Amino acid sequence: VGVLDAPGRPALLDVTEQFLLDFGMKSTKELPPVDLLMYDTVTRITEGAPGDHVRRAVPRPLVIAIDGPSGSGKSTVARLLSEHLGILTLDTGAMYRSLGYKALRSGIEPSDAEAVRVMLASTTLEIDLSDRVQKTLVDGEDMSPYIRTPEASKAASDISVLPGCRDYCVRIQRELGKRQALILEGRYIGTYVFPDAPVKFFVTASAEARAQRRLKDLEKAGIETSMEEVLKEMEERDRQDAERELAPTRRAEDAILIDSSRMSAAEVVDVMIDVIRQKEREQPMWRTAPGGHTE
Numbered sequence: 001v002g003v004l005d006a007p008g009r010p011a012l013l014d015v016t017e018q019f020l021l022d023f024g025m026k027s028t029k030e031l032p033p034v035d036l037l038m039y040d041t042v043t044r045i046t047e048g049a050p051g052d053h054v055r056r057a058v059p060r061p062l063v064i065a066i067d068g069p070s071g072s073g074k075s076t077v078a079r080l081l082s083e084h085l086g087i088l089t090l091d092t093g094a095m096y097r098s099l100g101y102k103a104l105r106s107g108i109e110p111s112d113a114e115a116v117r118v119m120l121a122s123t124t125l126e127i128d129l130s131d132r133v134q135k136t137l138v139d140g141e142d143m144s145p146y147i148r149t150p151e152a153s154k155a156a157s158d159i160s161v162l163p164g165c166r167d168y169c170v171r172i173q174r175e176l177g178k179r180q181a182l183i184l185e186g187r188y189i190g191t192y193v194f195p196d197a198p199v200k201f202f203v204t205a206s207a208e209a210r211a212q213r214r215l216k217d218l219e220k221a222g223i224e225t226s227m228e229e230v231l232k233e234m235e236e237r238d239r240q241d242a243e244r245e246l247a248p249t250r251r252a253e254d255a256i257l258i259d260s261s262r263m264s265a266a267e268v269v270d271v272m273i274d275v276i277r278q279k280e281r282e283q284p285m286w287r288t289a290p291g292g293h294t295e
Contacts, residue, residue, distance in 0.1 A: 071210030092186035097147035100155025
């Protein structure tokens with residue numbers, strides 16, 4: 001319960017642990033200044049009809065799905081949108097990259113279903129979002145420094161098509177999405193992981209534009225390669241992702257398509273914010289769980 005007279009940080013009178021979970025926060029200190037998106041929908045309890053605060057529709061944790069091919073800018077866009085809305089973001093690709101990297105380091109071929117199944121049986125994968133920056137931990141080790149190489153990318157593509165690995169990761173993703181508001185970015189969030197997500201985007205770009213972005217990222221990381229090699233790897237990854245039998249990369253029917261080839265990340269986020277605000281105006285109950293009520 002809170003009081004808000006103008007856009008800014010609300011004065012919270014009572015906060016439950018569930019409130020913090022729903023909004024992906026550890027404490028009220030993480031509350032960002034209220035954006036107009038939120039301010040437009042804020043009402044005081046005293047302005048409602050008697051009893052409205054006792055029996056009302058139950059809002060489910062907000063899940064925003066951002067899908068698209070490799071190098072389309074999903075991770076950058078998700079991070080910026082997260083900062084704007086104050087919602088945590090989950091890079092699902094990092095999960096597959098981390099498991100693929102463990103397989104390589106263990107001498108396991110990432111496409112070997114049986115060997116990967118045995119590996120997963122003794123693997124603990126954890127997602128740490130406590131500092132608002134994702135850490136993907138495999139057996140307690142942060143994989144972040146190792147998973148942005150071409151080898152890790154190829155391993156992720158191979159291991160992600162395995163039913164056992166996919167189910168292993170999706171189970172974790174769904175559990176996180178049930179407990180707190182999340183922006184998830186990947187390749188089949190809106191079509192498979194959260195097909196009922198209220199907000200879905202499919203971000204794409206030309207192969208050349210995506211390869212150029214990936215090349216810059218690799219150069220920043222001190223990895224030497226060429227535009228030709230990156231483009232070849234990306235086209236092969238696109239083919240694998242589109243042709244795989246299990247959850248291929250494709251746009252959900254109700255996802256908003258955004259071609260970022262000639263757009264900055266900030267411009268893409270502006271489009272997303274406009275879509276979310278329009279949804280707020282046109283569908284006031286857009287985050288309500290069907291038939292859900294509190295007593």
